[in-house]
Amino acid sequence: MNTPNKYQILQNSKGDVLVIVGYQDSVPQTPRLIYDGGDTVLLYRNASSCICLRNIGASAREALQMVDEVIVVEGKDDERGRLYMAEILMVSSVQSLIC
Numbered sequence: 001m002n003t004p005n006k007y008q009i010l011q012n013s014k015g016d017v018l019v020i021v022g023y024q025d026s027v028p029q030t031p032r033l034i035y036d037g038g039d040t041v042l043l044y045r046n047a048s049s050c051i052c053l054r055n056i057g058a059s060a061r062e063a064l065q066m067v068d069e070v071i072v073v074e075g076k077d078d079e080r081g082r083l084y085m086a087e088i089l090m091v092s093s094v095q096s097l098i099c
Contacts, residue, residue: 001042001098003052009060016071017063019043019086021051023076031086033070036094037061043072043086052098064088 008020019033026049034042039061043051056064064070067088074082091097 001050001052003054007051007053009053009056009063011059011063015063015066017067018071018073019053020073020075021053023074023081024049024051028072028082028084028086031072031084032089033064033072033086034089034091034094034097035064036091037065038094040094040098042094042097 002024006022008018010018010020012018021043024045026046028045028049032044034044039054039056041053041056041064043053045051069085069087072084072086076082
């Protein structure tokens with residue numbers, strides 16, 4: 001599981017939520033944002049790639065609870081490397097999924 005030092009979660013005026021993370025070499029397959037309302041979220045990309053985002057701020061937590069999916073941008077060399085949608089899967093405990 002990858003835990004990046006830098007990531008951003010932004011919301012635009014329409015309410016869309018954008019999650020910006022570093023570029024990953026593997027291709028996402030049926031990506032999901034796994035969330036429980038707390039300060040940690042998992043971005044499941046495929047069977048061998050999951051990104052753990054920790055210490056999510058209060059405004060980002062609120063934004064994530066208001067949408068069913070997010071726009072994910074994987075940045076590469078200060079340019080967009082990959083853009084895709086990820087549905088939010090609400091669970092009872094993200095911590096129980098982290099090994």
